[in-house]
Every structure is written in structure tokens, then in C-alpha cells.
Amino acid sequence: MQDKLLPKLEAWHEEDEFEEIVNAVMDIPAEERDYELTNHLGRALNNLERYEEAVEQFLSVADEGKVDPLWQYRIGFAYYYLDRYEEALRAFEAADRLEPGDEEIQEFLELIRDKVPQQPPEEAAPDPADVPARVSAYADGAPEAALESDADFTDFWEDSDLALEQYVMAPPTDEQIASVEEELVFRLPAFYVQMMKQHNGGVPRSRSFAVADPVSGEMGHIVISGILGIGREKKRSLCGEAGSRFRIEQEGYPEFGVIICDCPSEAAAVMLDYRDSGNDGAPEVVHVDKANNYAITRLAPSFEAFIRGLVKE
Structure with missing residues (x-):
């Protein structure tokens, strides 16, 4: 036919x-x-x-x-x-x-x-002094593979009752990681996987990320609610009831990657964007605003850089 x-x-x-x-x-x-x-x-x-x-x-x-x-x-x-x-x-x-x-x-x-505004100067980025020491210890631009296996994220998380109920799971096994990646059709960043092996999903203490307005250049912030962990059993996990695949299929979010963080508004999410890297590459991190025709704002060149840039509200 x-x-x-x-x-x-x-x-x-x-x-x-x-x-x-x-x-x-x-x-x-x-x-x-x-x-x-x-x-x-x-x-x-x-x-x-x-x-x-x-x-x-x-x-x-x-x-x-x-x-x-x-x-x-x-x-x-x-x-x-x-x-x-x-x-x-x-x-x-x-x-x-x-x-x-x-x-x-x-x-x-x-x-x-001619229409794309110039990137804001580097000095407009968050003050490194405001970045938690547990994250800023990694050198700028270091590849994700350089993350030490014993990196400590203990103080990164705020384990409230809500976080424990909806996000936090037991550390994933290699088999679980492979299964989730197969379902998502994307390879997860090494830095993210290492974090999840220490603390699988949850609510960070620092949840605000600075971003420049593309027109005025003025600095604002996007805020996340939590980071989805590797698994299926918790509602807010990558393959859970309100996870990445569910929101992409049911809420119309773009299929170029993985929803990695919830936002306070249900009409927004932070995603890993694999369009330039390919499904097995190192994705960028973007904010997707469903309420504004799924407008996309680039946040960071890697998940590691995104985590490093989180500050307290």
C-alpha cells in the first residue's frame, strides 16, 4: 500500500x-x-x-x-x-x-x-565559590571517565521522606543498568552512573542552575525537584511510573534523549540531549519547557558540568 x-x-x-x-x-x-x-x-x-x-x-x-x-x-x-x-x-x-x-x-x-545571540561572557557564570566543594573538586572540562570511583556524594543529597518514597532506590547492578539503557535506547553518562551507584536517585541539597536569558543576557535560574535514579520500582525513576519513557510518550517531550531531572512545574523537565553525540555518546543537558511549546534551553555540555553548576536557591 x-x-x-x-x-x-x-x-x-x-x-x-x-x-x-x-x-x-x-x-x-x-x-x-x-x-x-x-x-x-x-x-x-x-x-x-x-x-x-x-x-x-x-x-x-x-x-x-x-x-x-x-x-x-x-x-x-x-x-x-x-x-x-x-x-x-x-x-x-x-x-x-x-x-x-x-x-x-x-x-x-x-x-x-545573524539571529542567534552571542554566548554571555564566562564571568556571568555562577561564582565557583558558591559551588559545593564535593563537586568543584573536579577540574573544569575533565572527561567523565576521569571521575574517581571513590568520589563521595554523601553530602550532596537531602534524604527527606518524599525523596525516600519517590526517588531513592538501592544502588543498581551492572545488569540493571544495561536493562534500563536498553529500554531507554541511550547509554547513560558515566558520571551519572557512578553517582547512582553511590546514591540511586534523590533530591539534591542544591537545586538551582544559573542560565542567561538569550535576548537580554540577564542571569536567571532553573530549579530542579530531584534526580531520577536507575531503575523501575520508584515512581520517579528513569523507567518508573512517572519516569523518562512515560513522560516522553504521554506528555509529548522530545525523543532525542532522557528526562533526567524533574522540575517543580510538571510542565518542564531537564533532559539529556543526544542529538549531537549519538545514542552512545556524551549528551548535553537541556531544559525543556512544555508550557512554552517545548522550548529548549541549553544548560551544560555534560551531566558532570550540570551537577557541578548546581547551587542553593
Whole structure:
């Protein structure tokens, strides 16, 4: 059936019959659509200026798309017209790496780079004196693999009744870690795994992370409620009742990574973002604001840097 439909979709595209494409593909149940059909749907939604819906469709096939320059171009196109320029820039830069020299990609890169604000100066970052000694003992930029196995996070956690009830579990075994990673389809950062082997999930004493407003450059903060542990038995664990997979599937959070921290608002979360690193790489840490059309704010280049940057509210 799909083989017969694809030539029709191409013909409708050439005739600017984009509604016909949307209707035809949407008639097919989502679980039966393959990568090519989903891309046709996303392209048609872009052409109809329904960019948020387009992004949702493209993200549903992100695992295949991240190595496809056309997928990167199309999702970057949607982000651009949603004024989500940092995400658009990442997508078009990835497209440029996959297909160097393409003129349309270069044109968008020039347009976007004029719109993306410069990063705030380093002195605007949190004062290192405010960072807990247990974290700042690690050198800036040190690879996660350099974490000592006996690093002590004892004073990092606030073991309230709520934390013990909803977050904290027994340290995970290597078999449990492998099982959770298989379910999530992402390899967890080594620094995070080491932390969880000492204290598996919970509520940190320091829960605030400084972030600059992309327009004004003024410093603000995002706040987390807790860090999800490796397991399934607690409600707020990676594979638990209110864990990463549940929230991505039921609440529409992007599928590019793992929800690693809850926020006080149920309409926000902190995620590991694997778009640039690949599923087995070292992810960035981002804040996703569901209440603001899933706006994404980059927080830190690694989970280790994120933990190092947490301060008391």
C-alpha cells in the first residue's frame, strides 16, 4: 500500500497539494508509518506553515533522521520559522556536516547565525565559590571517565521522606543498568552512573542552575525537584511510573534523549540531549519547557558540568 502511495505523495508535492499529502498519510495509523512516510508528512506540514506539528513528526523518527541531511534540513526549517534559532542552528550545522557545501543549507546558516545571540561572557557564570566543594573538586572540562570511583556524594543529597518514597532506590547492578539503557535506547553518562551507584536517585541539597536569558543576557535560574535514579520500582525513576519513557510518550517531550531531572512545574523537565553525540555518546543537558511549546534551553555540555553548576536557591 505504501509503495503505491509514495508516487502520489511526490506528485501532490509537485502540484502544491500539501493538504492531500497530510490527509493521506494521517489516514495511516501512526504505528504503521515508516520513516519515509513520516518525512513526507513533516515536509507537507512545513509547507502548510504548521511548524509545531512538523517538529513533532520529525522528532518521532529522530533516531533514523539524525544521520540524514534532509531530515536535519527539514526539522531545522521548522525550528527556524518557530523562531527557535539555536535548535535550527544545530540542525543546519548537522546537515552541513552530513552534506557539506549545499547552497540552501549555507543560506540558512547565514540567516540563523545573524539571529542567534552571542554566548554571555564566562564571568556571568555562577561564582565557583558558591559551588559545593564535593563537586568543584573536579577540574573544569575533565572527561567523565576521569571521575574517581571513590568520589563521595554523601553530602550532596537531602534524604527527606518524599525523596525516600519517590526517588531513592538501592544502588543498581551492572545488569540493571544495561536493562534500563536498553529500554531507554541511550547509554547513560558515566558520571551519572557512578553517582547512582553511590546514591540511586534523590533530591539534591542544591537545586538551582544559573542560565542567561538569550535576548537580554540577564542571569536567571532553573530549579530542579530531584534526580531520577536507575531503575523501575520508584515512581520517579528513569523507567518508573512517572519516569523518562512515560513522560516522553504521554506528555509529548522530545525523543532525542532522557528526562533526567524533574522540575517543580510538571510542565518542564531537564533532559539529556543526544542529538549531537549519538545514542552512545556524551549528551548535553537541556531544559525543556512544555508550557512554552517545548522550548529548549541549553544548560551544560555534560551531566558532570550540570551537577557541578548546581547551587542553593
